[in-house]
Amino acid sequence: MSVTDEIRTCLQAAFDPRELEVIDDSESHRGHAGYQDGGESHFNVRIRAAAFEGQNRVARHRAVHKALGDIVPRIHALALDIDT
Numbered sequence: 639m640s641v642t643d644e645i646r647t648c649l650q651a652a653f654d655p656r657e658l659e660v661i662d663d664s665e666s667h668r669g670h671a672g673y674q675d676g677g678e679s680h681f682n683v684r685i686r687a688a689a690f691e692g693q694n695r696v697a698r699h700r701a702v703h704k705a706l707g708d709i710v711p712r713i714h715a716l717a718l719d720i721d722t
Contacts, residue, residue, distance in 0.1 A: 641678040644709055649685055652705035657686035663717075680715040691722045 639647075646660045661682040683702070690698045698720040703710055710716065 641709065641713060642681070645681060645683065645706060648705050648707070648709065649683070649702065652701075653685065653687040653689045655685050655687035655689075657684065659684040663715075679713055681713060682717045682719070684719040686721050688722060690720055695720075 642660050642662050646658060649655065649658055649660070659682075661684075662678055662680070663682050664678060664680045685702070690701070693701065699718055702718055702720060706716075
């Protein structure tokens with residue numbers, strides 16, 4: 639399973655989002671720190687879920703990182719756009 643699919647699966651299971659977009663943005667970082675051939679090093683995630691209701695930005699980010707577990711240390715960059 640690709641890292642993109644792993645991220646999508648974990649977030650879907652944890653938050654049952656109404657909107658989830660996981661984009662492998664690695665190619666736009668070619669030549670920069672953390673880039674690896676084949677991609678799957680830099681990701682942009684847009685997620686909308688009722689589970690984030692009442693949480694501040696930091697709490698939302700912590701919840702996503704917790705849901706992703708051991709995936710986070712395996713990637714170089716993770717940009718998050720989180721809302722309800």
